Amino acid sequence: MIKLNVAEIKKSLVDKKAFLYDLKPEELGLSSEEIKIKGPIHVEGDISNVGDVLLLKAKLSAEVDRTCGRCLKDLQGTTEAEVLEKFYLKGTENVENDAYVYESDIVDITEPLRESLLLAEPLSVLCREDCLGLCPVCGCDRNIKDCGCDTFTIDPRLSALKQFIKD
Ligand SMILES: [Zn+2]
Ligand SMILES: [Zn+2]
Structure with a gap:
């Protein structure tokens, strides 16, 4: 799990905290059945105080093992994803049920990072267009x-x- 301490940035508007990680798939709760990631998942981004919410911005990239959907040959590719999510303080009113929330000074950014990678990975790939x-x-x-x-x-x-x- 990847958690950020936002105590400092909560104190002043437009303050932000940058982060840079090389993560193992397990740290984002990703299993090899979901996505076959080789090597580290590179994550770079920041979280900023934009008033009533905290805004998470991040870019992810990872080397991925894939299989051609037609000839089943092993392929290697890079998955790249972008995250732009709001985090609301727990207890904020009029917030949608599926919105991300945080408690006190800790923001758990695992889920949006995890989801963005899974969504960015194509469902099927071909070794070449005319395989x-x-x-x-x-x-x-x-x-x-x-x-x-x-x-x-x-x-x-x-x-x-x-x-x-x-x-
Ligand atoms: Zn034949
Ligand atoms: Zn093929």
Whole structure:
């Protein structure tokens, strides 16, 4: 969990506190089933006192292991995310239920950081735009070899026509 002490910046308007971290996925509660992060998650940002709320701004980047959605080849990529969230003092009135709140002088920024990375990671990636994928018949990688399997599925109407021609 990543917690910031905001006692100082709460004292004066527009005061801000900058931070810089290299985090392990576990520190943001990220499991390898959710996202396969290699090396540290680089986090850079600040939290500022903008009056009735504290404003969290951060940029994250991490190297990620991915898999091509067509040929299943391992790929490496970089996920980059940006966070812009408000934190309300607990007990503030007229605040939405899902708003981030903090108590006294401690702001837990784990959840917005965690969420931003998960949202930034694409659901599916391709090794290249025109990846040929795996052969549905023999399972070989069609980018590497042309297995020549017959993957053409005949439209039933065409097959009736074929029959007709044969007769
Ligand atoms: Zn591929
Ligand atoms: Zn094949």
